[in-house]
Amino acid sequence: MKKELIRLTDIVMSYDGEEVLKSVNLAVHDKEFVTLLGPSGCGKTTTLRIIGGFETPDKGDVYFEGQRINDVPAYKRKVNTVFQRYALFPHLNVFENVAFGLRLQKLPEQEIRTRVMEMLELVNLRGFERRTSTTLSGGQQQRVAIARALVCRPRLLLLDEPLGALDLRLRKDMQAELKRIQQQLEITFVYVTHDQEEALAMSDRVVVMDKGVIQQIGTPEDIYNEPENAFVADFIGESNIIDGVMIDDYVVEFCGRRFQCVDKGFGRNTPVDVVIRPEDIDIIPYESGHIKGTVVSATFKGVHYEFIIDVDGFKWLIQSTDYQSVGSAVAFVINPEDIHIMKKSEYSGVFGDYSSFSDEYDEDGRAAEEDHED
Numbered sequence: 384m385k386k387e388l389i390r391l392t393d394i395v396m397s398y399d400g401e402e403v404l405k406s407v408n409l410a411v412h413d414k415e416f417v418t419l420l421g422p423s424g425c426g427k428t429t430t431l432r433i434i435g436g437f438e439t440p441d442k443g444d445v446y447f448e449g450q451r452i453n454d455v456p457a458y459k460r461k462v463n464t465v466f467q468r469y470a471l472f473p474h475l476n477v478f479e480n481v482a483f484g485l486r487l488q489k490l491p492e493q494e495i496r497t498r499v500m501e502m503l504e505l506v507n508l509r510g511f512e513r514r515t516s517t518t519l520s521g522g523q524q525q526r527v528a529i530a531r532a533l534v535c536r537p538r539l540l541l542l543d544e545p546l547g548a549l550d551l552r553l554r555k556d557m558q559a560e561l562k563r564i565q566q567q568l569e570i571t572f573v574y575v576t577h578d579q580e581e582a583l584a585m586s587d588r589v590v591v592m593d594k595g596v597i598q599q600i601g602t603p604e605d606i607y608n609e610p611e612n613a614f615v616a617d618f619i620g621e622s623n624i625i626d627g628v629m630i631d632d633y634v635v636e637f638c639g640r641r642f643q644c645v646d647k648g649f650g651r652n653t654p655v656d657v658v659i660r661p662e663d664i665d666i667i668p669y670e671s672g673h674i675k676g677t678v679v680s681a682t683f684k685g686v687h688y689e690f691i692i693d694v695d696g697f698k699w700l701i702q703s704t705d706y707q708s709v710g711s712a713v714a715f716v717i718n719p720e721d722i723h724i725m726k727k728s729e730y731s732g733v734f735g736d737y738s739s740f741s742d743e744y745d746e747d748g749r750a751a752e753e754d755h756e757d
Contacts, residue, residue, distance in 0.1 A: 385412040387449075388539060388571050389434060394443035396429055396595075403429050404440070405595040411539075411573060416565050418574045418582040421592035422618070427575045428543055430592070434573060435541050436460050447539075461538040467547045469528035471516040477503070478512035480527055484535040502530035505564060522553045529561070533568065540565075542574045546581070558584050579619050583607065591615050612725055616658045617734035623664075623699050624735025627657035627724070635724060638674050638694060642717065646724035656725040658735075661689070661700040663721035666707060672714020674699075678707045691737050698737040 389411040396404040404426045411417050419427035432438040433445060436457030445452050452460060463484075471480050481502055485495045503509045506526040516524060525545060532540055542561070546554045562585050565572045576582055582589050583603040591598045591606060591614075599611045610616035613624050627637035632647035637657050649655055669675060676694035688706055692699045692713060699715075707713055 385414060387411070388413045388415075388447065389573070390444075390446040391430070391433070392444045392446070394430070394433060394440045394445070396426075396433065396438065396440050403595050404433075407443070407595070407597055409590060409597065409600070411571060413538075413571055414569045416562065416572045416574065416585060416587045417590060418576060418586040418588075419590045419592060420576060420579065420582040420618075421598075422577055425592040426595040427590075427592050431464075431541050431543055431573060431575050434539075435462050435464050437464075462541060463532040463535060463537040463539075464541040464543065465525075465528050465532050465545045467544045469524045469545075471524055471527055471531075473515070473517050475516065476512065477508065477514050477516060477519070477527055480516055481530045481534050483531060488535070498534050499530075502534045505533070505567070506530045506560070521549050522557060525549065525557065526560075529564065533564070533570070537570065539571045539573065542572060544575055544577070546576075546578075554578075554581070561585060583619070589619075591618065593618075609723065610658060610725065612728040613656050613658075613730035613732075613734050614728070616656075616723075616725065617730075621661050621700055622735055623659045623661065623737075625657045625659070625697065626732070627655050629653045629655045629724060633719075635722065638697075640673060642673070642722060643719040644722040644724060645719055646722075649724060649726070654727055656727060656731050656735075658723040658725060659717055659721060661702040662687075664699070664701045664703075664715050664717060666690075666701060666703050666705060666713050666715050669712050669714045671716075673716050675712065675714045678709050678711050678713055681707060681709050700737045 387410050391407055391409045394404050394407040395402065407430060419430055421427050429438060433440050436455060439453060478499055481499045482495050485498060503512060506529055508523065508526050516527060519527065546557050549557060558581055574585065586603055588600060589603055589606045590600050593614050599606060599615045606615065606619050610619060616622040616624055625637045627635050629635050629649040630641060631651050633644055635642055635644050635655065635657060674694055676692040676699065678690055679693050680691035682689045687702045687704050690701045690703065690707055692701055701715060
């Protein structure tokens with residue numbers, strides 16, 4: 384078990400009388416890549432700023448290696464931060480941008496040169512040291528910002544949506560680069576994003592937040608396969624979330640039928656939320672299906688089609704490689720291991736019906752273009 388590096392205990396934070404963090408508790412371990420994930424305004428950036436010392440919580444404590452650091456200013460913490468806006472010095476070349484923190488420490492010139500060149504090698508910018516920052520691409524500027532943050536050898540690197548200004552292809556490349564750098568240097572990373580795919584691809588653990596509350600903490604696999612409530616199930620990938628009743632252990636009722644499942648411990652005849660991922664549903668001949676409906680939308684997505692299927696007014700999302708025409712009657716079957724049961728929550732009934740599927744896609748597109756302030 385890795386030793387604990389950071390602990391937040393009962394953190395409360397308000398702005399203008401509005402509580403943006405509500406009793407947040409979180410532990411981050413040494414050499415771990417942890418991602419704070421959630422929609423704009425959920426509190427993830429505020430949490431990051433409290434760890435970095437840029438904000439002081441109204442209540443609660445921040446510990447670094449067991450020592451309370453609430454009153455330790457940002458510049459005295461063994462922490463560096465990379466922001467979405469890289470804030471490089473335009474009058475300095477790449478070498479001097481990276482060397483800036485070392486010069487403040489008044490290190491010997493030879494040590495500065497050695498450490499800067501090591502960092503430029505690490506971020507694949509060797510040979511760029513005399514270039515001015517204004518002549519670099521967005522991806523190159525981001526690498527310089529990362530090198531500048533790492534050259535001082537912090538114990539912890541905070542990254543606040545650092546890939547937000549990059550195009551999709553470059554974002555993918557940089558995700559792999561950041562994970563490689565983190566593993567090579569064995570530095571703890573705490574990363575903020577609203578991009579679910581980014582969080583799943585990079586993290587050892589994901590912290591899902593909404594409305595100033597941590598909704599779930601777990602590995603990417605746990606978060607995706609075992610969401611704890613309807614918000615997590617909807618925010619992490621696509622989900623069909625249906626009202627159901629847990630009849631007994633391993634038996635759940637929804638859509639007017641009883642199904643075998645692998646969950647237990649909810650009690651008899653207990654209202655629950657039933658989660659079924661669209662990729663886990665098999666479309667079969669109409670006459671032999673468990674659930675029957677009508678195709679109202681078909682979209683080609685490259686490796687598969689996405690269908691919206693109306694079943695008694697509830698719109699299901701199903702992904703399949705077999706094409707079904709709009710208006711056709713179809714049926715589908717669901718295996719017990721593909722049914723996930725969750726307790727009812729404040730999010731029950733809010734997500735999982737794809738009546739407004741196109742609207743959700745529009746919102747995702749707009750969100751990607753906005754600056755996210757939490």
